Amino acid sequence: MVVSCEQVWREISNYLEEDMEPGLRTSMEEHIRRCKRCTTVLDGTRNVVQLYGDERMFEVPLGFSQRLQRRLEENMPRSRRSFLGWMVATAAAVLVAGSFELGRSSVFSHSELRSEHAQPGTGVPPDMMVVVATDGKTFHAAGCPFIHDKAHLRTIAAQEALRQGYAPCVRCMRKYLNAG
Ligand SMILES: [Zn+2]
């Protein structure tokens, strides 16, 4: 059986609690051994489970914002198991987003040079019209819900946005960024 990264993340809390059929477990072990991303997610998840899996799990660790604390309380489920599942899903999402962020900054670091000859290293079509906020650092597809400053928008070509040092929005530009 071949499992995808998404399947691994979905099943990861069962995996850690050793609550799954042996066939799937073997497939996951196989996948994780070869996949750096899933190895990172698994290690991170283990840490989270160690942090939250014990009796002190609702003590909010240092550095957690009040907003996150409120969200934790709102989402507090009835059983430890579903809490763990929720926490693990969140941790996996953060880890995946984090590694994506790292990859992005190396790919786009050259655009900070603003060189005449810089070739945008993205899958974003250079002539695609995108939206930038004057004070923002990212460019978006028109209508992206993650555009914050809707009052000062400009529409320019993607290659122009890259040349000016804007980075693609990881939400609305995702499909292009993954293409490469
Ligand atoms: Zn994987």
Ligand SMILES: [Zn+2]
């Ligand atoms: Zn966007």
